[in-house]
Amino acid sequence: MDCLTGQLNSGMKHVQSVTKEGSVMKKIILPVILGMASLGVSAGASSAATLDDVKAKGFVQCGVSQGLPGFSNTNDAGDWTGIDVDVCRAVAAAVFGDASAVKYTPLSAKERFTALQSGEVDVLSRNTTWTMSRDTSLGLNFAGVNYYDGQGFMVRNSLGVTSALQLDGASVCTNTGTTTELNVADYFRGNNMNYEVVAFEKADEVVQAYDSGRCDVYTTDASGLYAQRLKLTNPGEHSVLPEIISKEPLGPVVRHGDDQWFDIVKWSLNAMINAEEMGVTSANVDEMRNGSNPGVKRLLGTEGAFGEAIGLSNDWAYNIIKSVGNYGEIFDANVGPDTPLGISRGVNDLWSNGGLQYAPPVR
Amino acid sequence: MSDTALSYVRSEMVGESAPPASTVGLVGWMRKNLFSSWINTALTLFAIYLVWIIVPPIVNFVIIDATWVADDREGCLAGGGGACWAYVEAKFGQFIYGRYPVEERWRVDIVFVIMAIGTITLAIPTLPYKKWNSIFMLVIFPIMAFFLLVGGYFGLPHIETPLWGGLLVTLVVAITGIVVSLPLGVLFALGRRSDMPIVRLISVIFIEFWRGVPLITVLFMASVMLPLFLPEGVTFDKLMRVLIGVALFSAAYMAEVVRGGLQAIPKGQYEGSQALGLPYWKTMGLIILPQALKLVIPGIVNTFIGLFKDTTLVLIVGLFDLLGAIQLSFTDPKWSTPMTSHTGYVFAAIGFFIFCFSMSRYSIYMENRLHTGHKR
Numbered sequence: 175m176d177c178l179t180g181q182l183n184s185g186m187k188h189v190q191s192v193t194k195e196g197s198v199m200k201k202i203i204l205p206v207i208l209g210m211a212s213l214g215v216s217a218g219a220s221s222a223a224t225l226d227d228v229k230a231k232g233f234v235q236c237g238v239s240q241g242l243p244g245f246s247n248t249n250d251a252g253d254w255t256g257i258d259v260d261v262c263r264a265v266a267a268a269v270f271g272d273a274s275a276v277k278y279t280p281l282s283a284k285e286r287f288t289a290l291q292s293g294e295v296d297v298l299s300r301n302t303t304w305t306m307s308r309d310t311s312l313g314l315n316f317a318g319v320n321y322y323d324g325q326g327f328m329v330r331n332s333l334g335v336t337s338a339l340q341l342d343g344a345s346v347c348t349n350t351g352t353t354t355e356l357n358v359a360d361y362f363r364g365n366n367m368n369y370e371v372v373a374f375e376k377a378d379e380v381v382q383a384y385d386s387g388r389c390d391v392y393t394t395d396a397s398g399l400y401a402q403r404l405k406l407t408n409p410g411e412h413s414v415l416p417e418i419i420s421k422e423p424l425g426p427v428v429r430h431g432d433d434q435w436f437d438i439v440k441w442s443l444n445a446m447i448n449a450e451e452m453g454v455t456s457a458n459v460d461e462m463r464n465g466s467n468p469g470v471k472r473l474l475g476t477e478g479a480f481g482e483a484i485g486l487s488n489d490w491a492y493n494i495i496k497s498v499g500n501y502g503e504i505f506d507a508n509v510g511p512d513t514p515l516g517i518s519r520g521v522n523d524l525w526s527n528g529g530l531q532y533a534p535p536v537r
Numbered sequence: 538m539s540d541t542a543l544s545y546v547r548s549e550m551v552g553e554s555a556p557p558a559s560t561v562g563l564v565g566w567m568r569k570n571l572f573s574s575w576i577n578t579a580l581t582l583f584a585i586y587l588v589w590i591i592v593p594p595i596v597n598f599v600i601i602d603a604t605w606v607a608d609d610r611e612g613c614l615a616g617g618g619g620a621c622w623a624y625v626e627a628k629f630g631q632f633i634y635g636r637y638p639v640e641e642r643w644r645v646d647i648v649f650v651i652m653a654i655g656t657i658t659l660a661i662p663t664l665p666y667k668k669w670n671s672i673f674m675l676v677i678f679p680i681m682a683f684f685l686l687v688g689g690y691f692g693l694p695h696i697e698t699p700l701w702g703g704l705l706v707t708l709v710v711a712i713t714g715i716v717v718s719l720p721l722g723v724l725f726a727l728g729r730r731s732d733m734p735i736v737r738l739i740s741v742i743f744i745e746f747w748r749g750v751p752l753i754t755v756l757f758m759a760s761v762m763l764p765l766f767l768p769e770g771v772t773f774d775k776l777m778r779v780l781i782g783v784a785l786f787s788a789a790y791m792a793e794v795v796r797g798g799l800q801a802i803p804k805g806q807y808e809g810s811q812a813l814g815l816p817y818w819k820t821m822g823l824i825i826l827p828q829a830l831k832l833v834i835p836g837i838v839n840t841f842i843g844l845f846k847d848t849t850l851v852l853i854v855g856l857f858d859l860l861g862a863i864q865l866s867f868t869d870p871k872w873s874t875p876m877t878s879h880t881g882y883v884f885a886a887i888g889f890f891i892f893c894f895s896m897s898r899y900s901i902y903m904e905n906r907l908h909t910g911h912k913r
Contacts, residue, residue: 240852240855240861240865241864241865241867241868242868243868243869243870243873244870247865247868247869247870248631248636248865248866248868248869249869249871250627250628250869250871251639252630252631252635252636252639253636277697277699278699279699279855280855280857280865281855282853282855284757284761285760285761285854285855288761288765291765292765292767378878385875401868401870401873404610404870404873404874405873405874405875405877405878406875407875513870514609514610514870514871514873515870
């Protein structure tokens with residue numbers, strides 16, 4: 175996922191090589207920085223209640239990427255849009271009832287965790303993979319998963335390949351120095367297949383090499399494949415194979431030590447997923463609110479006091495659905511089949527439809 | 538028969554005949570300059586070949602096959618496969634102003650216009666009121682620009698710097714860097730050549746420190762490390778961090794350029810000015826610096842141009858300068874096509890070329906104007 179953002183840093187080669195957790199730079203730098211963080215900042219950070227700070231300043235400061243199609247990018251009007259951005263807007267809607275009460279901080283892959291640690295942002299919604307080391311030793315909490323990503327393969331339709339297991343002997347285009355390369359090596363070796371790596375520094379170079387026929391297969395995170403496909407001469411002649419060879423659950427992140435704020439971000443995301451499951455959309459939320467379904471009434475705050483339990487008003491979820499939409503709506507609006515990206519729901523469908531999106535109930 | 542009948546003496550001069558056709562006109566010029574020997578002929582043919590393979594594709598891409606009007610990527614894809622100028626048109630506001638609110642952009646326009654008029658009138662030597670113009674541009678204009686751009690006073694809404702972007706950020710960073718680095722650089726250059734040990738030590742440490750670290754590291758430290766050392770809740774404007782970093786960084790380079798000029802001034806000039814009884818600052822201000830700075834105009838402008846282009850590095854601290862804004866716009870799926878990034882980079886190249894080339898030409902003009910003592 176992050177290798178896409180890397181192309182923004184094209185001026186700086188070494189910046190790019192750091193974009194995934196496998197790289198050397200990060201291994202050295204992050205512990206150093208975070209060591210300093212724990213010395214200098216943690217005392218202040220853990221004592222402050224983020225919700226009070228956010229309410230006092232009147233907006234949510236949200237860390238996003240420096241541009242990733244469909245996740246966080248600016249539109250023609252210059253506003254941030256995307257599935258990650260909508261998580262920020264949902265949190266703002268829950269707290270203030272106003273989805274526009276967000277200020278965005280575009281962060282590079284390197285900056286993102288220190289920005290969160292130091293309190294520069296309240297929530298980090300920046301296509302960040304949930305891993306154990308980040309969740310534990312970095313002092314972060316992942317509030318959920320708003321997109322299940324994973325590394326995939328794209329091939330020309332003319333090859334007639336329908337499964338990654340048919341790729342024996344293929345030449346594979348990828349980025350250098352990311353876990354992508356290592357995952358490919360593991361996958362091909364594990365399945366006793368031969369392959370040849372054609373690696374490039376920048377994502378744009380990889381796309382052009384693939385487009386010009388230097389290699390048979392292009393591999394990166396699946397969401398990235400869809401975004402890069404738009405840059406091919408004939409996007410329709412290429413397809414993404416069904417195999418996903420790595421787990422990249424992407425989700426919003428908050429600091430350790432403020433459980434109330436953690437709950438707010440977590441349940442803002444859960445509310446959107448629950449709303450889709452119950453069929454509540456931004457269009458019918460007013461009508462559903464006064465309906466008879468007790469689950470919907472609990473979610474939308476006409477029954478019980480679930481909002482108060484997390485320090486918000488009881489119509490917190492109503493505000494989210496009304497102004498941002500349910501999970502299916504934000505997926506379709508930003509990355510879904512009707513957008514240029516054209517990503518199908520796949521594993522991001524609701525559990526009831528065979529996907530992985532599953533939110534605990536509101537009760 | 539007399540001798541006169543046998544000998545023939547012309548009574549008037551023969552008119553000059555035209556030079557051989559092969560040495561005049563276009564043919565002659567080409568023979569002299571392009572085909573004077575087999576080696577030059579080969580080089581000429583090679584150059585023509587290079588032009589032939591490079592220029593037509595560029596012209597095709599930029600003009601002939603380009604799509605000028607389209608609503609989204611589909612329109613550009615349906616075009617001839619050339620540049621997608623419709624995308625530049627759709628994103629033009631962001632390239633210039635970043636995310637500066639649309640209804641407040643007039644404030645940026647005013648600053649741009651005043652800056653253009655002030656700079657141009659200052660740059661043309663024959664125009665009067667240089668002194669007042671300089672005072673206006675160096676003192677009043679920065680204050681005015683600050684209040685106009687930042688706002689928060691006189692009923693203007695406050696616009697935070699994270700919303701700034703595009704050409705606005707490029708110019709703010711570059712011009713602040715240029716205006717601050719020249720005087721600071723002169724001071725450090727003088728300090729490094731000073732007889733006072735503490736002043737010299739401080740200057741040497743300053744210059745060597747900033748020259749010893751890459752700009753990218755300075756910016757990165759400012760954006761990643763600084764927040765960790767500041768107390769919780771104290772934030773330091775990102776743009777301000779960058780401005781300070783860039784200004785100090787270029788001041789160190791400027792100091793070394795100026796020091797080169799100071800070293801080129803013969804000792805006699807210093808001694809002559811001391812013999813006249815001029816104190817240090819007058820010696821420097823009246824005798825040494827005017828000569829030294831004139832000598833190093835190419836070096837100074839070189840540093841300015843380098844600084845202007847280095848502004849693109851602010852992307853790593855999350856500020857979107859002209860190039861950053863263009864690269865950010867590549868990620869909008871609405872316009873994502875094979876041509877989008879090429880088009881954006883062509884636009885960026887044109888933008889940067891205009892500014893850098895103007896600076897370069899103006900420096901040549903100033904050099905010629907000030908070429909009094911060393912003219913060859």
